[in-house]
Amino acid sequence: xxxxxxxxxxxxxxxxxxxxSPSTIARELKRNTGxxxxxxxxxxxxxxxxxxxxxxxxxxxxxxxxEVLDCLKKGWSPEQTxxxxxxxxARKVIGTESIYRFIYAQITxxxxxAWRHYLPRAKSKRGRHGRRGGSxxxxxxxxxxxxxxxxxxxxxxxxxxxxADLILFARYGQAILALHERxxxxxxxxxxxxxxxxxxxxxxxxxxxxxxGPLRQTITxxxxxxxxxxxxxxxFKIRTFFCDPYAPWQKGGIENAIGRxxxxxxxxxxxxxxxxxxxxxxxxxxxxxxxxCLDWHTPAALFLxxxxxxxxxxxxxxxxx
Numbered sequence: 432x433x434x435x436x437x438x439x440x441x442x443x444x445x446x447x448x449x450x451x452s453p454s455t456i457a458r459e460l461k462r463n464t465g466x467x468x469x470x471x472x473x474x475x476x477x478x479x480x481x482x483x484x485x486x487x488x489x490x491x492x493x494x495x496x497x498e499v500l501d502c503l504k505k506g507w508s509p510e511q512t513x514x515x516x517x518x519x520x521a522r523k524v525i526g527t528e529s530i531y532r533f534i535y536a537q538i539t540x541x542x543x544x545a546w547r548h549y550l551p552r553a554k555s556k557r558g559r560h561g562r563r564g565g566s567x568x569x570x571x572x573x574x575x576x577x578x579x580x581x582x583x584x585x586x587x588x589x590x591x592x593x594x595a596d597l598i599l600f601a602r603y604g605q606a607i608l609a610l611h612e613r614x615x616x617x618x619x620x621x622x623x624x625x626x627x628x629x630x631x632x633x634x635x636x637x638x639x640x641x642x643x644g645p646l647r648q649t650i651t652x653x654x655x656x657x658x659x660x661x662x663x664x665x666x667f668k669i670r671t672f673f674c675d676p677y678a679p680w681q682k683g684g685i686e687n688a689i690g691r692x693x694x695x696x697x698x699x700x701x702x703x704x705x706x707x708x709x710x711x712x713x714x715x716x717x718x719x720x721x722x723x724c725l726d727w728h729t730p731a732a733l734f735l736x737x738x739x740x741x742x743x744x745x746x747x748x749x750x751x752x
Contacts, residue, residue: 433472436460488525489533499530503549531557571673573662577651577681580672584649590614590737591648594685595635597626597657598692605702607710608634609692610650611685615733616722618688620714622702628660640667643741653679691717 435445442460446453462482463475489496502512509530516524537546538555547555584592590612598607598620606626610619619638623631639647649670652658661671674681695713696705718731725733 432456432459433470433475436470487533487536488529495525496533499525499533500549503530506551508551570656571654571659571661574654574673575671577672577674580649580651584613584651587614589648591646593639593647593650594682595650595652595658596679596682596685596689597623597631597655598689598696599698600696600702601699602701607696607702609685609689610635610638611688612646612730612734613684615730615737616684616688616725617718617730617734618685618692618714620692620710622705622707622710626655626657628657629663631657632660632663636664636667639664639669643738644668645741646737651682653682688717 432445432449435448440448442456443453446456449456459475460470463478464470465474468474489499498516499512502515503509507515509527512530513523513525513527531550534546534549535557538544544555547553581592583589592613594611594613596609598609600606604625606623607620608623608631611617621634621638623634635650639650647667647669649672650661650664651672651674652661653674654676658673661673664671679686692713695716696710715731718734719729721727721729
């Protein structure tokens, strides 16, 4: 190519002779032609090697990398880290995407997945990862959408509307069943031997059946197969509803309660070391904590007042006789 160019051949003639695109030849000449020496193969190779990628910004600047990692260790997101560094240095130092690429590059190269803990959600891969085969909602018999749930359950104005979910742990097969009443926020939790649906629903029935009818009107689940036998609750006049697929936030009460209980029983807990008395103590602590949303009453006190109210109503006609 250098010889053809020096002999005065046009770019198209050189491209045709070398079986390359004219744009490729033009780009090569533009990038690697010196003002004094013109286009020389050795000089072109040196310039091409100089342009090669030398690693990310954080790999080339250990001081900046340490600053970024110190911020991430505090639980800051890459966006918060970039904004703070820009304010501290009075200029833009690094971009959010550069931090993400740096973290995921370390995971790929070192196979050390501890790097993911520098990120807020501790994900080892980027993006959303859907499940194969679609949502399990397709396989739940007699499933009724949460959109059909009574309005009084939605606004928490009437007691008797429950939410249920499982608290899962690092050890396979360990789980706690949690029930949450939407109006007073009281939560009931118990360990279950397995996630088999029939056993889970039987436990729920054991808890709710003794309550007065007005205190066990509906219950809302996510689309886990552990709740597939939900229709067995219909014999107790408990209507069952399910969140939309991949939308567990629609039963926000139980999600919030589980998050609070995680303070006492984190995911790494081995349930074989947790006695029923300890679990009951943790749940009691939650239920006896004043809540701003309850005007600083406790869930336990409000639930007890509801229970006494309905029991008094049910016994009033007998007392009158």
